[in-house]
Amino acid sequence: MPRDSLEAATSTTPTEFKPKDGLTARLLTIGAGFILLTEALFFLPTMASLRDEWIVSRLNTAEIVALAGTAPDSDGLMGGRTSELVRAAEIQSVTIIQNDVRLLIMGTPPQGTIIDIDPEAQTIGRSLSGVLEAYAAPEGRYLRIVGRPQTNAAIKLEVIVAEAPLKDSLMRSTWQVLFASLALSLTIGALIYAALADGFVRPMRRLTRAISRFSTAPTDASRALVPSGRSDEIGQAEVAFSSMQDTVRQAFLQKDRLAQLGLAVSKISHDLRHSLGAAQLVSERLASVDDPVVRATAPRLERALQRAVNLAQSTLAFGKAQERPPETELLYLSDALDDAAEEALAGLTVPWQHDVPNDLEIEIDGEHLHRILTNLIRNAAQAIAQSGKPGTIHAHAAVEGDRIDLHVVDTGPGLPKRVQDNLFMPFAGSGLTGGTGLGLAIARELARLNGGDIVLASTGPSGTDFIVQVSAEKADPEASAA
Numbered sequence: 001m002p003r004d005s006l007e008a009a010t011s012t013t014p015t016e017f018k019p020k021d022g023l024t025a026r027l028l029t030i031g032a033g034f035i036l037l038t039e040a041l042f043f044l045p046t047m048a049s050l051r052d053e054w055i056v057s058r059l060n061t062a063e064i065v066a067l068a069g070t071a072p073d074s075d076g077l078m079g080g081r082t083s084e085l086v087r088a089a090e091i092q093s094v095t096i097i098q099n100d101v102r103l104l105i106m107g108t109p110p111q112g113t114i115i116d117i118d119p120e121a122q123t124i125g126r127s128l129s130g131v132l133e134a135y136a137a138p139e140g141r142y143l144r145i146v147g148r149p150q151t152n153a154a155i156k157l158e159v160i161v162a163e164a165p166l167k168d169s170l171m172r173s174t175w176q177v178l179f180a181s182l183a184l185s186l187t188i189g190a191l192i193y194a195a196l197a198d199g200f201v202r203p204m205r206r207l208t209r210a211i212s213r214f215s216t217a218p219t220d221a222s223r224a225l226v227p228s229g230r231s232d233e234i235g236q237a238e239v240a241f242s243s244m245q246d247t248v249r250q251a252f253l254q255k256d257r258l259a260q261l262g263l264a265v266s267k268i269s270h271d272l273r274h275s276l277g278a279a280q281l282v283s284e285r286l287a288s289v290d291d292p293v294v295r296a297t298a299p300r301l302e303r304a305l306q307r308a309v310n311l312a313q314s315t316l317a318f319g320k321a322q323e324r325p326p327e328t329e330l331l332y333l334s335d336a337l338d339d340a341a342e343e344a345l346a347g348l349t350v351p352w353q354h355d356v357p358n359d360l361e362i363e364i365d366g367e368h369l370h371r372i373l374t375n376l377i378r379n380a381a382q383a384i385a386q387s388g389k390p391g392t393i394h395a396h397a398a399v400e401g402d403r404i405d406l407h408v409v410d411t412g413p414g415l416p417k418r419v420q421d422n423l424f425m426p427f428a429g430s431g432l433t434g435g436t437g438l439g440l441a442i443a444r445e446l447a448r449l450n451g452g453d454i455v456l457a458s459t460g461p462s463g464t465d466f467i468v469q470v471s472a473e474k475a476d477p478e479a480s481a482a
Helices: 003-010 023-069 074-078 081-089 124-135 164-214 233-286 294-318 333-344 366-387 439-449 477-481
Strands: 091-098 101-107 114-117 142-147 156-162 328-332 352-354 361-365 393-400 403-410 453-460 463-471
Touching: 023 081, 023 091, 023 101, 023 124, 023 142, 023 156, 023 164, 124 164, 156 164, 328 333, 328 366, 333 352, 333 366, 333 393, 361 366, 361 463, 366 393, 366 403, 366 439, 366 463, 439 453, 439 463
Parallel strands: 114 142, 352 393
Antiparallel strands: 091 101, 091 156, 142 156, 328 361, 393 403, 403 463, 453 463
């Protein structure tokens, strides 16, 4: 790096931290506020639950009174603990209702405003509104609770109680909840403050100084950052990082270019291995001048070498393997399969066949299709060979609406789960020993470049099925030219 750039990067001194600009005070307020808000959201439902429990407890007490009042020795029972329950619950009267017949067990219905409550008909809305009504209840109001006892569902009990004890109970619970909420919010807020002061603010200050030093000897990639203008510790880190981002940008751009070049070389090596394999096969036959197949194999040698030349030229053009635009032509799919299989299976003894009709035509870039099919067939053959078990490769085509689905099916060992997750990612989708993980990535790139795709239809112990999707419609020459 230029010395003046490094000096400029290290000359920036972070601004001093001001307590009033700190994050701790803000987060203390926000944390306590959210805790109080959460408590507020649960406050009314909690009070509604307490109200419902209070009502049910009065109905249960009335059931005890009814049982005591209808017992043979009712006077003795009413004079014992039952009377204490009645006084504690402030029950005014208890009545048994059966078949529209009312039987007053104890007390006398009071004079004044009486609100009817049916515990069985309580809903969340009614419970919440009941809590609000209880808070605003005037003095001297009563509640008439009508419900069925647990011991005898054939009757109903009517119990009239004063509403004042319910209001007092809710008010006590309200203050308890309020004090508990305040204590909880202050405690958690204080813990947040202490944790942030020691575990966040100070590390951020150290990080700011580390980022300033990082500009003198960068070892890792970072993203360019525009300071937000904030005045807290994070803002200081942004300013320090911004001071050195221009210095490291060129270095990382060069690093990225080298990475692209490495990927390009890997892709070239992968496809050249297939193309040159065919060239080697032909060159062996050319060793014998009297071989009658020389004239037939020489054109294949020329095409294979031309593919290698095209790949090298596209790489040297910009330092990366950028595929050329497709040049479509009308060709027979069966011929393309035969040509690709001959190259892909060179040196491998794996049975191959296809039942694609000889008259099935597609319009696609012939060189691209050859590379797609070569990669698929070669991968399948290598997987079968490495498994050590016999297997076959078979291809067939099906017309599906506006596209042709070409199935390349093998009876190999299938793809491992770890490979399926990154199947079409460069360097990550190979299940072969010594494989680069580029074959399927290249094949899908070429297929999509021609308006199609490659998908994994199925895989397992019985084999794998890849589908090459090709458009069944012929391309519009005018659209292609545009």
